[in-house]
Amino acid sequence: MSALDNKINERFPGLVVRKDLVKAVKGNAIVPTYVLEYLLGQYCATNDEESIQSGIETVREILRKHYVHRNEAGLIKSNIREKGRWKIIDRISVALNDKTDAYEASFANLGISKVLIDSGTVKAHPKLLVGGVWCIADIEYDYTEDKNVTPWILGSMKPIQLSQFDYEAYLEARKTFDTDEWIDLLFQTVGFDPEMFGRRSKLIQLMRLIPFVERNYNLIELGPKGTGKSHIFSEFSPHGILVSGGEVTVPKLFVNNSSGKIGLVGYWDVVALDEFAGKQKKVDKALVDILKNYMANKSFSRGVEPLGAEASMVFVGNTKHTVPYMLKNTDLFDELPDKYYDSAFIDRLHTYIPGWEVGVIRGEMFSGGYGFVVDYLAEILRHLRNDDHSDRYRDHFDLSPDISTRDRDGVHKTFSGLMKLLFPHGDATADEIEEILKLALEGRKRVKDQLMRIDTTYPDVDFSFTKKSGEKVVVTTLEEAEYPAFYHRRAQDTDGSPGNGAEGEGAVAERQMDHQQAEATVRAAPAGAGSSEGHFSFAENQKGVTFDKLFGSYLTGASKITITDPYIRAFYQVRNLMELIETIAKNHSPADEVDVHLITCMDGIRPEKQEENLSAIASSCEGTGINFTWEFDDTNTIHARHIVTDTGWKIALDRGLDIFQQYEMNDAFSFANRLQQYRAVKAFEVIYLRSKT
Structure with missing residues (x-):
């Protein structure tokens, strides 16, 4: 077991389970995860392997005898x-x-x-x-x-649900984990391997839990199919229910006037509408009207008397088009059914989770580590619905006064939910609070920016906050940084001309520049910008980043290139090196030769395989005009990662060449495998420096 797994078992004895056991016992039983983990929690909540195997057999026997197929x-x-x-x-x-x-x-x-x-x-x-x-x-x-x-x-x-729990013990145990450990524990509880995801990706997926800790929270997630959008709402908690969006009726969701029977929102903490997207879907307008009132006022009425409820509403659906296509031609709500494609409905959404940032779920992404028995965590989250952490940022930051009441409510509820999930004990640093506040602002900004593309009556909003030092931080969405030419369009810009009160091209370009220069904006080095020095930051999950764009024009004309990176060991790291050499090959003249020299550290586990792979690169370079050599640093003390050329350029890389998130390298027909621009990157920075001599 990992050090984290040992710590989890030590701090939460009897309340955690190894997550791969669910698959081991499920077989062909069509039951939610929380049902299986309830049983596993009775017999397998331990790290003793013998007890685990005995418990698995017991649970299998219970399912075999008593689960009804x-x-x-x-x-x-x-x-x-x-x-x-x-x-x-x-x-x-x-x-x-x-x-x-x-x-x-x-x-x-x-x-x-x-x-x-x-x-x-x-x-x-x-x-x-x-x-x-x-x-x-x-x-x-x-x-x-x-x-x-x-x-x-x-x-x-x-x-099948927990009868009691010790909340104070939960808080005391939380204090013994640092933030990264706690995020990984929650992430393993959801069922995924934290080693396969970056911090932003983990937080985005954990945002799916906010409806369980916040009353009357309205969340939407649209994205490609296969990314696990509905998993949490169908499998995770006995307090949430997932229903098909096409099967929802007013009596089922709210109240049946003939019988007086209250619908789903009166009994469940979370009601999630699955398969919500689809422009051609038939939707009852009366349902949309009652839903809009409920999302805004926490109450509903069908002409008898107003009734209140606390259920959070979640809308999940698939998108057919890419993000840049939607930004260029329509908007990020393009796939909603016509009756829901309504500014009043959209404005009631507190946050929009960017489903396109969550990769398609693959088998190796699932966790084999320990996480909470989900029923235990479900009860904790339900208890946290009574708390309000929405003002925990005010000792450090002030929201822009330009943010409207409805926008502020959305930001506050998202911020409060994330604080309850990550810092229920209240002990968060200013930097950690800032990270959560940015995510909360980004989620609401994604909603509001699309509203401005749909409805001309919505004004620009300054989604920013100010530190107590007076420094202003402007928040942007990742897609805004990736596609600024398409992102900053208003409803009146759709015809591409400045008529009908629309902004002229110059004004639009100026507004785009203002956003790009904002502190929180992620900027990418453009292709062909090799003549300028600079410091560029890249956000986790950003796509479109390639070695050609990062390095191509800076390496052109060099006859000697030295790469220093201590971590060219594993196969994927050596492959990154090969792809850099491919960039060099594309940009050097066939009449010239280039010496490429690597300085790295020897792999302490499989050095022979490392040398075999580097030798393969050297062999491939023969006849291309590239002479590839390498050396191992015997002291094993190099830490800097950079590329230096004899033309005076030094490119400093905080992650070296290891900038891409994991992708399926065995799939010959995967675009991410074949083309770098389709891979999501890790968060990293690059600095271009030119020698003065």
Whole structure:
């Protein structure tokens, strides 16, 4: 186990589980993750391997005997009849039969209904009435000749969720983790390997948890399919429910006037609408109107009386087009159904998670480390809904007075949610608070900037904050920095001309320049800018960065290039080196020769493989006019990473050549594998210096 896994087990004994065990026990059981982890938490919440294996077998046996597969429902019914009583794991929902004035339970997989259940159980677990709850139940069989009486009897029932927890112990344990460790613990709890993701990517995915800790929080995430957008809302918590956006009706979501039955928002902490995107989807306008009122005022009415609820609303859907295409031709809400493509609805969204920054989930991304039993964390998050951390930044920063009340509310709720997730104990540094505040502002800015493209009545907003020192920090979105030519368009700019009150090209260009010069803007070195010195920063998840753009024009004309990077060891690092040499090959004259020399450190694990790969590069360079050599620093003390040319250029790299996030290198048909501009980068900086001599 890693040092972090040992620490997790030490600080949270009995409350964590190894995340790869879920796959080990799931088999073909179609049950949410929190159901499996509930069982694993009973038998496998330890780091003792022997106990884990024994627990796995126990859980498998429980699932084998008691989980109801639809295709085996007949066998289970027979077991109940023959034995008189049988314990099952199934999803149970309850409805009131007003003709008999009795509550009746239905079992989703077992396929039985009209099972009598006492009103006390229903009052104790009201979610049985809406959507249903996964339970462990004892079913009895007692046949009578009365056709109006069902032979199935509910002996006992226990919802699969934690009964109690020690919140103060949770806070005390949190204090023993530094911020990076805590982020990784939460990330492993969600099910992903933190080593495969950068810090920004982790925080973006953890933002999906905010609706569980914030009441009446409105979140949207649109992006490519396969990025795990709906996973958390269907698998993570017994307090959230995921429903298809196309199946939602006013009675199901809010209230049924004929029966007076409250809908989903009255019983669940989080209601997520899946497959929300799709311009051609038919949507009930009455539903949209009630939803807009609920998202703004936390209440709803269907002409009887106003009712309040605390459920957070989440909207997740797939996009068909790339971000630059949407920015050039429409906007980032392009895929919404027509009835939802409404400025009043969009303005009620507190944040927009950029789903395109989350990579398509691959098998190696899942975690084998330890995380919380998700049911335990779900109860903690529910408890945190009572707290408000929205003002925790005010000792260090002041938001721009230009930010409207609705924008400020969105920023505050996102900021509060992230603070509860990461710093429930309240001990955060000014830098950590600033990082969270920027994410909160960015999420709301993404909403507002698109509104300005949709509706001409929305004014520009200065999404910035001021440090107590007086320094102003302007927040920008990553796509704003990547595609400034497309991003800064208003609703009246769509025809490409300055008519109808639109800004002229000069004004638009000036506004773009203002944004690009803002402190928080990520700037990329343009191709062909090799004659100028400069310091450039690149944000995590930024795309379009290539060695050709970074280095090509700076290396042109050099006859000797020295690369110093202590970490050219693993295969992917040697491949980065080869791609740099390809850039050199593209930019040097066939009539000239270039000496490329590498200074690195020897791999302490597989030095023979390292030398084999470097020798392969040298062999490939033969006949190209490039002479590649290398040497190992015997002292193993070099730390600087830079490229130096005999034309006077020194390029300082804080990450060396290791700037790209992990991608699928074995897929010959992957664009990210073949072309650097399709890879997401890590956060890094590069400095170009020219010798004065």
